[in-house]
Amino acid sequence: MAHLLKSSSSKSTLLNIFRHNLIFGSPNHASRHLPHNLPHNTRISPNPITRLCNTMVDTLSHEDTNRQVMDFPGGKVSFTPEIQFIPESNEDRVPCYRVLDDNGQQLTNSQFVPVSEEIAVKMYSDMVTLQIMDNIFYEAQRQGRLSFYATAFGEEAINIASAAALSPHDVIFPQYREPGVLLWRGFTLQEFANQCFGNKADYGKGRQMPVHYGSNKLNYFTVSATIATQLPNAVGAAYSLKMDGKDACAVTFFGDGGSSEGDFHAALNFAAVMEAPVLFICRNNGWAISTPTSDQFRSDGVVVKGRAYGIRSIRVDGNDALAMYSAVHEAREMAVREHRPILIEALTYRVGHHSTSDDSTRYRSADEIEWWNKARNPLSRFRTWVESNSWWSDEAESDLRSRIKKEMLEAIRVAEKTEKPNLNHMFSDVYDVPPLNLREQELLVRKTIKSHPQDYPSDVPL
Amino acid sequence: MASLLGRFCRKMVVPGSAHGGARLVSTTTSCESETVKSLNLYSAINQALHIALETDPRSYVFGEDVGFGGVFRCTTGLAERFGKNRVFNTPLCEQGIVGFGIGLAAMGNRAVVEIQFADYIYPAFDQIVNEAAKFRYRSGNQFNCGGLTIRAPYGAVGHGGHYHSQSPEAFFCHVPGIKVVIPRSPREAKGLLLSSIRDPNPVVFFEPKWLYRQAVEEVPEHDYMIPLSEAEVIREGNDITLVGWGAQLTVMEQACLDAEKEGISCELIDLKTLLPWDKETVEASVKKTGRLLISHEAPVTGGFGAEISATILERCFLKLEAPVSRVCGLDTPFPLVFEPFYMPTKNKASFFCSSVSSPSKTHTFSCRH
Numbered sequence: 001m002a003h004l005l006k007s008s009s010s011k012s013t014l015l016n017i018f019r020h021n022l023i024f025g026s027p028n029h030a031s032r033h034l035p036h037n038l039p040h041n042t043r044i045s046p047n048p049i050t051r052l053c054n055t056m057v058d059t060l061s062h063e064d065t066n067r068q069v070m071d072f073p074g075g076k077v078s079f080t081p082e083i084q085f086i087p088e089s090n091e092d093r094v095p096c097y098r099v100l101d102d103n104g105q106q107l108t109n110s111q112f113v114p115v116s117e118e119i120a121v122k123m124y125s126d127m128v129t130l131q132i133m134d135n136i137f138y139e140a141q142r143q144g145r146l147s148f149y150a151t152a153f154g155e156e157a158i159n160i161a162s163a164a165a166l167s168p169h170d171v172i173f174p175q176y177r178e179p180g181v182l183l184w185r186g187f188t189l190q191e192f193a194n195q196c197f198g199n200k201a202d203y204g205k206g207r208q209m210p211v212h213y214g215s216n217k218l219n220y221f222t223v224s225a226t227i228a229t230q231l232p233n234a235v236g237a238a239y240s241l242k243m244d245g246k247d248a249c250a251v252t253f254f255g256d257g258g259s260s261e262g263d264f265h266a267a268l269n270f271a272a273v274m275e276a277p278v279l280f281i282c283r284n285n286g287w288a289i290s291t292p293t294s295d296q297f298r299s300d301g302v303v304v305k306g307r308a309y310g311i312r313s314i315r316v317d318g319n320d321a322l323a324m325y326s327a328v329h330e331a332r333e334m335a336v337r338e339h340r341p342i343l344i345e346a347l348t349y350r351v352g353h354h355s356t357s358d359d360s361t362r363y364r365s366a367d368e369i370e371w372w373n374k375a376r377n378p379l380s381r382f383r384t385w386v387e388s389n390s391w392w393s394d395e396a397e398s399d400l401r402s403r404i405k406k407e408m409l410e411a412i413r414v415a416e417k418t419e420k421p422n423l424n425h426m427f428s429d430v431y432d433v434p435p436l437n438l439r440e441q442e443l444l445v446r447k448t449i450k451s452h453p454q455d456y457p458s459d460v461p462l
Numbered sequence: 463m464a465s466l467l468g469r470f471c472r473k474m475v476v477p478g479s480a481h482g483g484a485r486l487v488s489t490t491t492s493c494e495s496e497t498v499k500s501l502n503l504y505s506a507i508n509q510a511l512h513i514a515l516e517t518d519p520r521s522y523v524f525g526e527d528v529g530f531g532g533v534f535r536c537t538t539g540l541a542e543r544f545g546k547n548r549v550f551n552t553p554l555c556e557q558g559i560v561g562f563g564i565g566l567a568a569m570g571n572r573a574v575v576e577i578q579f580a581d582y583i584y585p586a587f588d589q590i591v592n593e594a595a596k597f598r599y600r601s602g603n604q605f606n607c608g609g610l611t612i613r614a615p616y617g618a619v620g621h622g623g624h625y626h627s628q629s630p631e632a633f634f635c636h637v638p639g640i641k642v643v644i645p646r647s648p649r650e651a652k653g654l655l656l657s658s659i660r661d662p663n664p665v666v667f668f669e670p671k672w673l674y675r676q677a678v679e680e681v682p683e684h685d686y687m688i689p690l691s692e693a694e695v696i697r698e699g700n701d702i703t704l705v706g707w708g709a710q711l712t713v714m715e716q717a718c719l720d721a722e723k724e725g726i727s728c729e730l731i732d733l734k735t736l737l738p739w740d741k742e743t744v745e746a747s748v749k750k751t752g753r754l755l756i757s758h759e760a761p762v763t764g765g766f767g768a769e770i771s772a773t774i775l776e777r778c779f780l781k782l783e784a785p786v787s788r789v790c791g792l793d794t795p796f797p798l799v800f801e802p803f804y805m806p807t808k809n810k811a812s813f814f815c816s817s818v819s820s821p822s823k824t825h826t827f828s829c830r831h
Contacts, residue, residue: 232561266558
């Protein structure tokens, strides 16, 4: 401010300032901040800010400017005599909504959407199923049977509870750590295995790495590995749902790292402006591969970014299935009914490595991982609550676990021995119809295979 | 200009339905009697957009400043006619515009998006390359965003400098899964744009902004389409083949006329669709003439001319009587005051054409170039 005043030190300007009591509201302010030996009769400053100040001073009336407002696009803006910057953050961090405490006990006076026994049991069973599926696929990769895998360990509640709170008509634009949404909607373990093994039953025809699932039938758009590119897509899809008058919204998932991408900001702004019914669900799991959130942003996480775009936002305990379910349920209601986007920041922890290509103990302590896995385990917390309703038992638990393990092993066995997609699928679907160059290239590839069959995988049918 | 644009009969397709898949119902030629109106290129684009919105209720047009008619007036009257839900302004964010368009298209709509200048398309490059182009392939044809068409004015305009002059088509020709289309005239612009909008694949459609107002042509008023991936011989000749697209064809036509005065007969081909491109038409022509000149405004190194050159060498090597030559933009950023020197003008093209009668010039030109 001192700098600004120095540059605007024409006598007339200062007189105006004092007369209109504009910049400093009280004599105390003035005596505290103004330089005392101001030069007189200096020329009017060419500084554009100064000139702007002069203009504003001139156009205001002599009334108390505190009560004046300016008509400005977006609504009236009131004036303040104080130089007050909006602080970079609130003194207290945005609180995190939860229903269950760390031990799975329901907090007193907690608000939540009631969950029926049927839904609660399916939620818990699917969380367990997801965990077992991850374990077995992960081991299969370690054994060299799969090329790659990424687990959702620690994020089972976000996966399953959000899916449970949505309508099956809501369209999902996932990242790659939300297979639980598919599981909830009925994607079978065999279908997961087919994709991971890239066999001919894989809907993606063996073209993408494992965990890049997609299902038209289940309104789950196919995963791409790029970060946050799905967010603007979700907004466009949401706009379509609104135009068609559907009772549905678009839902997109991303991580804390994804919130740094331009597409995140583009999508939030578009969603607000277009009044699109879309849920942005951020899984803030603390890590983008090896990058902690402290190297990712200086804001209070992701939740605060919604407001800058004019979007209602909530921070949720992502390891509390009941809180996740309730928050997503309420968000969905608002999105669909009021045609507006909602941002949900789910606080969680990536208990697994980023993927099978990563060893996360190189950049974070095993103790930290273990603490989250034990003290804030989303499964055990939810199980405690389900059991407290007498909806679950040790027997049900062991039956479920042995059944899923058996199904998983069978799914892998079948997927592994199912043949790969035919070679012609390398060339189909680039366009609706293969153009000439692709037809020529296919002929050339086939000719090469014919002369050197030993150099090509024998499990790809020609 | 008029001679190039008005003289040739072109194959056109009458739409069978609003959807691209079943459109090859009947063909006609533009020489038949029909209601035509003299239009400039931006008005022809505007007419195509009117037809697209009229014929398919699931079509949308949007982009920066589109609501009031666009900075080049291509979207004039659309918001008033079809409402602000279907024709609208977007925030100033290209990746958002294209990303939103992909999502809209993925839900079974036709999303016609405008990028205000091709120079500003790069923020959307990731969306085009990693989302739009791979949407069908990566999902095994469970999903597609074929209803997406990205319109962008490209190329020199006499005073555009670095950021209002670029011809970025080559970047997009390296991306399997999208189509790249560039029209040369108002009539072509209307027919090719309607084909692009109705094509079941995402299309990047570059419009020669220099011609928006300058090029005027008789344009049929009815709904017609010109097939993609079909090049057109717009001037027949025997001594040399010239290949180009968009605004550059006007320059090449002048070079053809100059060469004619020297007794050299030039065949001129409009490629129209750069990806996937019609090799056969170019190949057939070069096999006849034995010489090929490719010309584009974009910098010569890594330009699409290089792709055409390589392909024709592979296919016509024994028929070639001279090295394939490229008359293109130079390898500098687009230079404001030096534009007349930078441009692949008719003088540069004529230099090559006239070498047909004195072969030594070819060598000199190629080396300097």
